Amino acid sequence: xxxxxxxxxxxxxxxxCTMSLLCAxxxxxxxxxxxxxxxxxxxxxxSEASGQEVQSLLSDLxxxxxxxxxxxxxxxxxxxxDGTGDFSRLPGTGRSMMSWLQGLSTRANYVVAVGSxxxxxxxxxxxxxxxxxxxxxxxxxxxxxLLGEAFRSRGGLPVINISGCPIHPQWVLESLASLVRGEMTxxxxxxxxxxxxxxxxxxxxxxPRNEYYEYKASAQQHSQQGCLMEHLGCIGxxxxxxxxxxxxxGGGSCLRGGYACINCTAPEFENPGYGxxxxxxxxxxxxxxxxxxxxxxxxxxxSLSKAAMPARLRENALSDHQLxxxxxxxxxxxx
Ligand code: SF4
Ligand code: SF4
Numbered sequence: 001x002x003x004x005x006x007x008x009x010x011x012x013x014x015x016x017c018t019m020s021l022l023c024a025x026x027x028x029x030x031x032x033x034x035x036x037x038x039x040x041x042x043x044x045x046x047s048e049a050s051g052q053e054v055q056s057l058l059s060d061l062x063x064x065x066x067x068x069x070x071x072x073x074x075x076x077x078x079x080x081x082d083g084t085g086d087f088s089r090l091p092g093t094g095r096s097m098m099s100w101l102q103g104l105s106t107r108a109n110y111v112v113a114v115g116s117x118x119x120x121x122x123x124x125x126x127x128x129x130x131x132x133x134x135x136x137x138x139x140x141x142x143x144x145x146l147l148g149e150a151f152r153s154r155g156g157l158p159v160i161n162i163s164g165c166p167i168h169p170q171w172v173l174e175s176l177a178s179l180v181r182g183e184m185t186x187x188x189x190x191x192x193x194x195x196x197x198x199x200x201x202x203x204x205x206x207x208p209r210n211e212y213y214e215y216k217a218s219a220q221q222h223s224q225q226g227c228l229m230e231h232l233g234c235i236g237x238x239x240x241x242x243x244x245x246x247x248x249x250g251g252g253s254c255l256r257g258g259y260a261c262i263n264c265t266a267p268e269f270e271n272p273g274y275g276x277x278x279x280x281x282x283x284x285x286x287x288x289x290x291x292x293x294x295x296x297x298x299x300x301x302x303s304l305s306k307a308a309m310p311a312r313l314r315e316n317a318l319s320d321h322q323l324x325x326x327x328x329x330x331x332x333x334x335x
């Protein structure tokens with residue numbers, strides 16, 4: 001029986017995280033919520049209720065007349081102009097989204113920021129950030145955001161940042177299951193408040209281009225099969241997520257679709273300071289190297305592995321399909 005009350009609000013974002021959540025499968029979204037005992041009180045895109053009905057619900061939650069187990073925030077919080085939050089109002093309520101989130105977060109047992117906008121500001125806070133958009137408890141890499149560094153929900157946890165642009169549906173549903181069972185602790189979150197269930201991995205783990213990476217057999221243009229790190233902007237070796245282990249939509253990932261990893265689960269990914277699909281270099285060496293390896297070692301090993309690159313990988317890396325198959329190994333020499 002559903003008894004874990006969840007409210008979902010959309011602030012300054014594109015709605016893409018909800019779109020991605022709807023791609024949950026085996027079983028689909030509403031079945032998973034039901035199985036977990038989650039009662040979705042309201043979601044602006046998925047619920048029928050509107051107008052006065054919603055306003056009454058929000059007031060009841062804010063005043064404590066109805067219990068709020070989980071507040072999910074999707075999208076950044078617009079604080080402008082001049083700290084009023086009026087750039088983003090919740091229609092019909094006469095109040096800013098910022099004001100509702102501040103009020104409701106004090107009543108919730110848990111607060112979850114769904115997506116990198118809600119977690120850190122994300123794309124909504126990119127560039128000059130004219131709306132003064134911020135994350136729920138972070139402003140980019142800095143703790144603070146809307147609710148402040150010291151915020152703890154009634155359940156004793158900081159805002160849980162399920163970052164990603166968008167989120168993988170199972171990152172969210174798995175985290176919700178953990179909250180419903182009361183199993184999520186501080187130790188289950190990483191230094192940026194993200195569930196370690198998906199951020200204790202790198203996007204590089206399980207990438208089908210790993211063999212090319214080993215030999216630095218690099219693609220030089222999109223559609224080619226080689227590793228995208230050296231020329232085409234991939235930072236999967238630094239990006240925390242399990243995208244190539246827990247696949248998307250039944251079998252995909254950015255890398256499998258031929259697109260470089262841009263580290264969308266990280267704060268400030270939206271402002272890399274260079275084009276997403278090009279690799280910035282100094283003296284021909286990529287500046288964004290794996291974080292857990294000395295640069296000098298990386299450069300030395302890269303030179304060696306390039307020198308040892310099998311012809312098969314050299315050929316295939318620059319092609320959009322396999323030109324050379326791996327050789328067959330025979331135990332006994334053949335004539
Ligand atoms: S995190 Fe990305 S997908 Fe989600 S709301 Fe923000 S911009 Fe859209
Ligand atoms: S394309 Fe990116 S994620 Fe894949 S092997 Fe190369 S560096 Fe790693």
